[in-house]
Amino acid sequence: MGRYLGPQCRLCRTEKTKLMLKGDRCKSDKCPIAKRKGAPGKGPRARMRKISDYGIQLREKQKLKRIYGMLEKQFKIFFEKAERMKGITGENLLCLLERRLDNIIYRMHFASSRKQARQIVLHGHVYINKRKVNIPSYIVKENDEIEIKENSKKLIMIKESLKEFSRAGVSQWLEVDPDKLYGKVKALPRRGDILDMADIREQLIVELYSK
Numbered sequence: 001m002g003r004y005l006g007p008q009c010r011l012c013r014t015e016k017t018k019l020m021l022k023g024d025r026c027k028s029d030k031c032p033i034a035k036r037k038g039a040p041g042k043g044p045r046a047r048m049r050k051i052s053d054y055g056i057q058l059r060e061k062q063k064l065k066r067i068y069g070m071l072e073k074q075f076k077i078f079f080e081k082a083e084r085m086k087g088i089t090g091e092n093l094l095c096l097l098e099r100r101l102d103n104i105i106y107r108m109h110f111a112s113s114r115k116q117a118r119q120i121v122l123h124g125h126v127y128i129n130k131r132k133v134n135i136p137s138y139i140v141k142e143n144d145e146i147e148i149k150e151n152s153k154k155l156i157m158i159k160e161s162l163k164e165f166s167r168a169g170v171s172q173w174l175e176v177d178p179d180k181l182y183g184k185v186k187a188l189p190r191r192g193d194i195l196d197m198a199d200i201r202e203q204l205i206v207e208l209y210s211k
Contacts, residue, residue: 057208060201067197068097069114074137079209090202091191098189101126101146102136108176108183109165110148110158125152140185148181171195 051059065075082092097103102117105126111117118136120126126133127147128140140146148158162178170176173193175184 054208054211057204060204061208064094064097064200064202064205067114068100068103069118076209079205090206093205094191094194094197094200094202095189096139098194099139099141099185100136101128101133101138101140104140104146104174104183104185107171107174108146109161109168109170109178110181110183112157112161112164116157116161120148120152120158125149125155125158142185142188144185146183146185153181 061075065072068075070078078096079089079093082089082096085092085096098107102111102114102121105111105117105120106114111120121136121138122134124132124134125148127149128138129145132149148155152158158181162181165176165178170183171189171193173185173187173189175186177183
């Protein structure tokens with residue numbers, strides 16, 4: 001099955017929460033999920049039906065997978081990596097996803113959404129430690145230096161995205177110089193650093209894959 005190309009807001013309504021698929025635009029009160037609470041294409045009786053434990057676990061996985069814009073096969077690979085790491089598998093998974101290059105570009109406000117960040121990476125606008133990297137799923141390491149290519153620093157979409165930096169800043173494990181379009185991974189993220197994922201119940205995803 002290929003990547004979903006339909007309306008982004010439909011996915012948010014399916015998961016009954018804002019997945020921030022359009023980045024900053026999702027913060028607006030005009031977001032469809034604020035007006036239409038029900039799941040798309042479902043009648044009142046279907047919405048009232050009780051969800052099984054498996055269904056709850058599946059929805060949690062789908063929610064996280066959609067937030068980071070991943071396909072099932074790739075998400076499973078990340079889960080298996082998290083399982084092999086020391087520590088709590090669910091927390092390892094979240095921290096690995098946060099270390100994806102496309103997510104880092106989004107977190108540094110060089111892109112207004114993870115989808116836009118993927119395009120920026122794929123088109124070769126990003127350098128890590130002075131070397132071009134065009135793989136969105138690349139896992140950054142501690143002390144990695146990330147910068148936008150010199151010829152790409154004038155891109156309007158990047159300049160527009162940086163306006164959010166002055167309003168929101170960046171996570172404490174990241175460092176950004178908005179004038180130079182440069183950033184650094186000061187430390188690897190921990191579960192407590194991912195504040196906007198507070199409602200994600202990663203243990204349910206571990207339980208789902210453990211069956």
